[in-house]
Amino acid sequence: MCGIYCAVSCTRYILPSADLEKRLHNRGPDSSRTIQMKYSSKIYHTSTPDVHLTFSSTVLSLRGSRTVTQPYQDDSEEYTLCWNGEAWSIAGETNSGNDTEAVYRLLVDAVKTGTGSDVDDDPTNGASNIARALSHVSGPYAFVFFDRPHGHVFFGRDFLGRRSLLNKSTKSGEVVVASVSAEDPRDGWVEVEADGVYCIDLSAPASCPALPGSQTQKVGSFMAGQASYHFTQDAEADTGLSKSVIPRLSLNKSILPRHLPLTTASLAVANLETCLRESLALRVLNIPDPPSYDNGKYFPGKARLAILFSGGLDCTVLARLSHELLPASEPIDLLNVAFENPRIHKEAHVDPAGLTQAYELCPDRITGRTSYAELVRTSPARDWRFVAINVPYAETSEHRKEIISLMYPHNTEMDLSIACALYFAARGRGQIQSSASRGSLPYTTSARVLLSGLGADELFGGYTRHATAFRRGGYPVLLDELELDVSRLGKRNLGRDDRVMPHWGREVRFPYLEEKLLSWALNVSLTEKCGFGEAEVQLSANDEGCRTLEPGKKVLRCLASRLGLEGVAREKKRAIQFGARTAKMEAGKTKGTQLLS
Template sequence: MCGICCVVTLSSQHTIRSSLGEDVLRRLGRRGPDSSQQLVKTAPDLPCECLFSGHVLRLRGPVTPQPLEDAHNNIFLWNGEIFGGVHVGDAENDTAVMFHHLTSCRSEADILSLFSSLRGPWSFIYYQASRHSLWFGRDYFGRRSLLWQCGNEVDGAFCLTSVSVYSESSDQWQEVPACGIFKIDLKACATTKSFSLTLFPWKYSCTEKPVEEIFIDALDRVSKDLLNHIPLVLNESKLCLRAPVVPLNKTINEASGGCLGSNVSNITHMVSVETLQGFLAEEHRKKLVCQFTDVLNEAVKRRVLSLFRGEGQKTREVARASSREAHVAVLFSGGIDSMVIAALADKHVPLGEPIDLLNVAFMVKEKAKQKGTTKKQTNREDLLCPQESCQDLDAKTGAHLSCFDVPDRITGRAGLKELEAINPSRSWNFVEINVTLEELKTMRHRCIHHLIYPLDTVLDDSIGCAIWFASRGEGFISNQGELKPYKSPAKVVLTGIGADEQLAGYSRHRVCFREHGLEGVNGALELELDRIASRNLGRDDRVIGDHGKEARFPFLDEDVVSFLNSVPISEKADLTLPRGIGEKLILRLAATELGLTASTILPKKALQFGSRIAKLESNSEKASDTCSRLKLLSVD
């Protein structure tokens, strides 16, 4: 994982370094703490200047400082992971491998073929010296952040960066849309003294949709603010990237009314583990669940094994419960998504290595004290939260009424017990990450609002802040019954995003089903994946990357998405069944096969509600409202 940046100016009157402030460079450096370099290039026959800045987090192979430059003056910046399509040896670095392949490309079609073959998350910037072309883009799902900005003036700079800083100026940063890859012909731009972009859009290999129509669809995803400064055109050859997944199967089984529930007995309408076991008695369903489990298992395997585990890695200064460090962490609520990811990670992470389960909770408002709660707090409570904001010990049981016992903390502890039952030999570090309102305000002001930017809604604030604190991994773990301070050293953070979007996990999918049937649900799921880059993934990559860690998304593995896209909706979910069963049904069945129990029937609880960050500061906001707490902050 890396922080990458490029600034291009077409006029000597514009100082290139003034376009990239120290704040941006500092935040890029937090993403890549192992190596930072800058390179300024001027083409002898062009009146333009380019600044390339690379900041590297070592995860695979030897440390490979960026930007890379070869003897022919080609320059490459890469923020990605290759999990398939291009071979990367165990001792190789994927940045160097990609650069080698790129410099071997002889045509635009060759470059498109290379990126079409990749499996895994990526964003990149590539200067092709022989053609004076600057290429850049994000993967099909937009799993890696890339922002762009163009100044208002004719001689302004065009900028690309993994992360920026919040700005109230007219020159706003926007996310590069994950609708294809882009090219700037610097020679042509130098002649016209203005920037223009050429797009090579994604296209399903089996679609008959005209390229022009695909281009028009892509235009809708490009910021109108950017298009006011820079024209965007379709490449002259009408070349496209080949989408790495198959299109959504919208088949509806009319014979069964499109619902699984219509053919099951009344007992299946009860929310119980036995209900799921009853579904698995059907041979066809069990076979489908096993296929899904296999493909998801491989996705998790790739993401926990593609990781440097050398003995010489730096150790952190905080205490650990094991002599071995955790290299892999899971954003963990104890819900079905994180439970399945943790259970599958357990199959591949070396047994002597702990797995960190990162569980975040925000302080809940003090409840009315129960009768007889007069005992003085102990040191354990002082660790959990400030003394003045927590309950006393329960007089009867001695149990602590913690102000951090939010829903996700309760389900997380229950999930830990299930995982310990599946593999008692594993060291499971359940990291209790407790956040007070004061710390939330402080860290939002200091850094988090910059990472969420350019997104700005109440929902972005809630989720962005929760993920930032969770992925930081600073909290407490239980060591022989006593809570000890702990900071997760894991550089890889697995997250369950993508499960709800593909398996009808949100409450809005039930509303859509009631109003529009399965046809409507199919349309909603198609839209979910189409907008996941702009709604979620760029933000989550920036937030997690700020800790020098890398987000990895097993549910958005290309093979997983293709498998789920190939399966009719009636095989993936049954929204006639109650919450806790019907949504994400195929995943619940897979969890049952893995040996999970109570967690398989937990209803969906969104992160902002499960962690209790929602409504912490305001009770009158809607998720889609612009968040004033993000807008009223000055740049440090």
């Protein structure tokens, strides 16, 4: 995880403000660096004015054996890379070294690839090559890459938008690109779309003030159906795109004419387990030792991994499979957040004992403790650390302005409710029980890697509205609803979440959004993911219990049952803002879609 920043101006160097610099450092506390340079070019025998470029990066070092400082350059200093991401594999080969160095070599090779000549100044061709190269990278990312020989600044996000990137242009033609904002967030900041590679062409013979702004354009794309450059898995081999890892974001709408109910023995359940294990192995193995946290004598050993843990189906399956991948000696932290909501807990804030009880009665705290007990029962050798994160209303109010600023340009009541829960959960500061002492003790997770179950509901039909859609119009209406979810995966939540949670120097990883798993989930028939409309047929005694599982996300519910998590397999879906009670904290009628004032 890193914080990246780039500013382009014809008149001055633009450093990040003190507040923005602090936020970037929060995201990447291990190293930081700023590079400033001038660029000038002669085209059509006309000198263009100097362009002032500022690149700044901070690094949270989680990949490779050493910290690699950014912005990254080689000895030639001809190219500059700011990289915020994880390259789990490149062109199908697992990348075990440092991502920044590997991606830098990939992009340099891409822009050096001419189209019939040694030097190609067309930004469209450069972006096409960049997009083609990045289509081979499996993992989340946002980047800024400066190609000095051709005068092009490229930037963009992965096709799902799993990493945040914002940009703004001023009236004088200055352009700023950054992971987060810090000034008044309404000061022109917009989210960079997760739909291609964007380019600022510094070599164009335009008038100075308008140069960057007028030349910023999307000139390449690596997302199917979005622009003229499509890099998908089924591309022809002779195009050089055969190693693309990016699936088509289109849903298989075929329905098997006759199908058996999903059970623990179904092939789809086995395939999901295989995909999920492979995805998790990349994300939970080889995490470096985190810095020390002083949690006292009762909690020996530092946790490398923590899970955003409501006790629901998605996160508990991740916890159970992570247990099978990690050495038994490693603790795993389960971060469970609950809020004081004055609209619900009207008297609790006056009585400390009542407030403690109010936290314990939050729906996600109840399911969290129940699922925690099931994990302990099924995997007793593991040191599972249930971290109860209790957030008083006064503390929510104190951080409200910061959270709103971090999540912008997302700006609704629902965004705030969700962002509050994620912000405090990622901080990882709460109370846990110890067998060596009575009562709760303060604890802060040492983990710098967090797992999130985001994506499972969209892929496997887990939202209440999916069940509503099926009741309203059967498979056709349900498929339309799921297709809508798939089409907006890169727009809805991920950029916001990546601005909010890494604020605490932690990286969030999304195993359900791994490219192979995503491709399988989109290509498999609906009836191999959900239980809506299942035929009433005879089941074996071993599988009879699967008949009573909810139809939403049934393939995942069957997997939970297969892993021994019978209670978890039957957990109902609950939105985080209601489970943690961050929704509607203020009196009065408000809707989730209402804009914040």
